Amino acid sequence: MQTLRLFSDVARRxxxxxxxxxxxxxxxxxxxxxxxxEKRLGVTLFDRSVRPLALxxxxxxxxxxxxxxxxxxxxxxxRVMGLxxxxxxxxxxxxxxxxxxxxxxxxxxxxVAAHSTVNVEIHYQHPEKVYQSVxxxxxxxxxxxxPQRWRQVGVIPLRDEVMALxxxxxxxxxRRASVRPTDLNGVRMVNFDPHLPVARHxxxxxxHHGAEPIVEHQFDNIDTIKNAVASTDGVAILPRRTVMQxxxxxxxAAVALEPxxxxxxxxxxxxxxxxxxxxxxxxxxFVEYLIEHGRLPATRLRQEVPA
Amino acid sequence: MQTLRLFSDVARRxxxxxxxxxxxxxxxxxxxxxxxxEKRLGVTLFDRSVRPLALxxxxxxxxxxxxxxxxxxxxxxxRVMGLxxxxxxxxxxxxxxxxxxxxxxxxxxxxVAAHSTVNVEIHYQHPEKVYQSVxxxxxxxxxxxxPQRWRQVGVIPLRDEVMALxxxxxxxxxRRASVRPTDLNGVRMVNFDPHLPVARHxxxxxxHHGAEPIVEHQFDNIDTIKNAVASTDGVAILPRRTVMQxxxxxxxAAVALEPxxxxxxxxxxxxxxxxxxxxxxxxxxFVEYLIEHGRLPATRLRQEVPA
DNA sequence: TTTTGACATTAGCGTTTCTAATGCTATCAT
DNA sequence: ATGATAGCATTAGAAACGCTAATGTCAAAA
Numbered sequence: 001m002q003t004l005r006l007f008s009d010v011a012r013r014x015x016x017x018x019x020x021x022x023x024x025x026x027x028x029x030x031x032x033x034x035x036x037x038e039k040r041l042g043v044t045l046f047d048r049s050v051r052p053l054a055l056x057x058x059x060x061x062x063x064x065x066x067x068x069x070x071x072x073x074x075x076x077x078x079r080v081m082g083l084x085x086x087x088x089x090x091x092x093x094x095x096x097x098x099x100x101x102x103x104x105x106x107x108x109x110x111x112v113a114a115h116s117t118v119n120v121e122i123h124y125q126h127p128e129k130v131y132q133s134v135x136x137x138x139x140x141x142x143x144x145x146x147p148q149r150w151r152q153v154g155v156i157p158l159r160d161e162v163m164a165l166x167x168x169x170x171x172x173x174x175r176r177a178s179v180r181p182t183d184l185n186g187v188r189m190v191n192f193d194p195h196l197p198v199a200r201h202x203x204x205x206x207x208h209h210g211a212e213p214i215v216e217h218q219f220d221n222i223d224t225i226k227n228a229v230a231s232t233d234g235v236a237i238l239p240r241r242t243v244m245q246x247x248x249x250x251x252x253a254a255v256a257l258e259p260x261x262x263x264x265x266x267x268x269x270x271x272x273x274x275x276x277x278x279x280x281x282x283x284x285x286f287v288e289y290l291i292e293h294g295r296l297p298a299t300r301l302r303q304e305v306p307a
Numbered sequence: 308m309q310t311l312r313l314f315s316d317v318a319r320r321x322x323x324x325x326x327x328x329x330x331x332x333x334x335x336x337x338x339x340x341x342x343x344x345e346k347r348l349g350v351t352l353f354d355r356s357v358r359p360l361a362l363x364x365x366x367x368x369x370x371x372x373x374x375x376x377x378x379x380x381x382x383x384x385x386r387v388m389g390l391x392x393x394x395x396x397x398x399x400x401x402x403x404x405x406x407x408x409x410x411x412x413x414x415x416x417x418x419v420a421a422h423s424t425v426n427v428e429i430h431y432q433h434p435e436k437v438y439q440s441v442x443x444x445x446x447x448x449x450x451x452x453x454p455q456r457w458r459q460v461g462v463i464p465l466r467d468e469v470m471a472l473x474x475x476x477x478x479x480x481x482r483r484a485s486v487r488p489t490d491l492n493g494v495r496m497v498n499f500d501p502h503l504p505v506a507r508h509x510x511x512x513x514x515h516h517g518a519e520p521i522v523e524h525q526f527d528n529i530d531t532i533k534n535a536v537a538s539t540d541g542v543a544i545l546p547r548r549t550v551m552q553x554x555x556x557x558x559x560a561a562v563a564l565e566p567x568x569x570x571x572x573x574x575x576x577x578x579x580x581x582x583x584x585x586x587x588x589x590x591x592x593f594v595e596y597l598i599e600h601g602r603l604p605a606t607r608l609r610q611e612v613p614a
Numbered sequence: 615t616t617t618t619g620a621c622a623t624t625a626g627c628g629t630t631t632c633t634a635a636t637g638c639t640a641t642c643a644t
Numbered sequence: 645a646t647g648a649t650a651g652c653a654t655t656a657g658a659a660a661c662g663c664t665a666a667t668g669t670c671a672a673a674a
Contacts, residue, residue, distance in 0.1 A: 001308050001311075004308075015651075015652095016651075016652060017650085017651060017652080025631095025632070025633085026632070026633055026634075027651075027652070027653095028632080028633070028634080028635095028652090028653080028654080028655095029631070029632050029633075030652095031652060031653060031654085032631075032632085032653090032654090033631085033632095035653085036631095041384060041387055041388055042388055043387050043388060043389070048639095048651095048652065048653085049639090049640080050640075050641095051639090051640050051641050051642095051650085051651080052641095053651085053652085058387050058389070061383075061386055061387055062383065062387045065379070065380075065382075065383035065386070065387070066383075068379070069376065069379055069380060069383065072372070072375070072376055072379070073372075073376060075372075076368075076369065076372035076373070076376065077348060079368055079372070080348055080350050080365045080368055080369045080372070081348055081349055081350055082350070082365070322620080322621095323620075323621060324619090324620065324621080332662095332663070332664090333663070333664055333665080334620080334621070334622095335621090335622085335623085335624095335663075335664070335665080335666095336662070336663050336664075337621095338621060338622060338623085339622090339623090339662075339663085340662080342622085343662095355620095355621065355622085355670095356670090356671080357671075357672095358619085358620075358670095358671050358672050358673095359672095360620085360621085
């Protein structure tokens with residue numbers, strides 16, 4: 001049983017040493033246990049010939065089964081131990097960078113304060129990696145923008161983030177109370193990398209409202225965009241929340257867009273296979289907390305942007 | 308894992324020593340392992356103060372969970388090992404005495420011949436015990452007559468056994484090609500114990516056809532009834548199949564009943580709980596074999612007896 | 615009450631599994 | 645290319661764990 005748990009951790013982290021540390025044993029012990037597990041099963045579970053350790057096909061299957069098995073065992077143990085109380089265990093979250101490290105960290109801290117038996121790990125990654133992590137059992141849930149009910153993932157809408165026009169404090173457009181898309185005609189703009197969902201939605205928003213800004217640069221990460229805007233005369237459309245701090249410090253200025261543009265954030269998870277629960281108890285608890293505390297205090301009605 | 312398997316066997320057999328033998332270890336080892344399991348869980352699983360060892364409430368819950376878990380693990384292991392072949396493991400069957408030791412044994416032998424990796428154990432018990440065994444996870448499936456979709460068990464009809472009038476070879480009624488219920492008026496009869504379902508159905512059959520035999524004795528077991536009939540002038544209504552041998556040997560005579568009376572046999576099983584399969588792979592295979600080979604060569608249409 | 619069967623307990627031993635140290639190899643940076 | 649680095653494999657020895665055998669205890673049956 002403990003060996004399965006070790007396997008699960010090794011597989012998710014793609015590392016013997018990390019998993020070993022986590023279990024309080026040496027890397028050597030982990031290696032030996034995994035070898036003997038493979039011998040028992042008569043199957044190679046890992047591909048050791050590549051450096052971020054990979055799983056073989058059999059390993060993938062075994063990982064999926066193990067996750068389910070372990071969760072089930074934990075549930076059983078909890079039931080038998082008569083604990084109606086908090087579940088224990090870990091929740092692994094993969095989030096896109098721009099989900100807001102500050103926001104998620106605040107939520108995480110509040111959560112572990114309320115449920116001290118649960119450990120929450122958040123990894124920030126590129127959107128593609130988030131989907132992949134969820135599909136490959138490397139995490140319990142993912143947080144992405146514009147969640148798509150893609151094959152192999154389920155979706156829970158989380159919140160709509162209001163987008164705002166961002167520019168240097170001295171920029172002419174920042175004088176106004178709000179900016180309309182047509183005001184951006186001919187304005188130099190910094191946008192997201194075109195293969196990020198958010199970039200496609202912004203372009204679509206602009207095109208449908210007849211705006212044709214000059215896209216000067218494209219970055220795949222919010223911080224770089226903020227830096228670019230702060231040091232040039234370009235503008236950008238970013239989630240208002242992500243620039244709050246810079247606005248207060250006077251480094252950037254933000255102006256409301258008219259009509260409003262929102263970026264939906266959502267939780268994605270691997271949908272239940274035949275007969276398994278979508279989340280483990282710890283993960284479910286966290287999702288509930290996330291929905292409760294992660295929504296905007298006063299959520300405005302979500303406004304659809306024509307695709 | 309192996310400990311869970313041991314627990315499962317101990318719980319089902321209500322015996323440390325038997326389970327230990329089954330696992331090729333000493334009773335002492337089994338005792339120690341179970342103690343340590345209890346310590347790990349922080350719960351008492353067994354009630355050791357009664358002699359056929361009992362399970363505590365927590366033990367019952369844990370057993371149900373373990374069964375599920377172990378089956379799931381076996382499935383996973385098989386998948387990973389790339390075996391699309393026969394499942395391995397044990398199938399535990401509880402059957403009523405009168406299901407026919409000869410019939411079931413023949414089926415069992417045929418089955419293990421075809422699937423050598425599967426072990427089949429059949430226990431013959433009283434009907435109540437069979438239901439209890441199924442409900443309490445002590446077996447994978449049960450075989451009973453007049454299966455009732457009682458709470459907590461699922462039902463698969465297996466076969467209808469034709470009932471016949473049985474008497475000493477010299478008895479007047481055995482001269483005839485068939486016997487009608489009214490012919491039994493005033494005849495001395497040996498019947499099943501009234502709290503067996505089959506007895507209630509026979510009485511109901513007789514009453515609805517206006518027959519009023521004199522019920523002289525009541526036994527809860529077919530062999531005793533056969534003995535009683537063979538050594539007195541009483542008659543009995545028994546499944547024809549169960550007296551074939553005695554008829555051939557000239558110890559008993561059997562005559563068809565008109566209208567026909569049948570006793571349905573069925574398979575009972577504990578219905579799937581949330582998300583678990585109704586049978587393990589080995590058990591499913593056996594059930595399929597049972598249905599295939601356990602039905603009468605030419606099954607006559609089942610004839611309902613008004614309740 | 616006595617007997618019997620079954621579980622608990624203990625000590626000692628054997629196997630398993632761990633650690634520590636070292637070697638090997640894939641990746642990365644220069 | 646070439647060396648540096650990180651991570652896994654392998655080994656031997658040590659610690660830990662689980663098993664057996666023997667004995668004690670208690671519930672159920674006679």
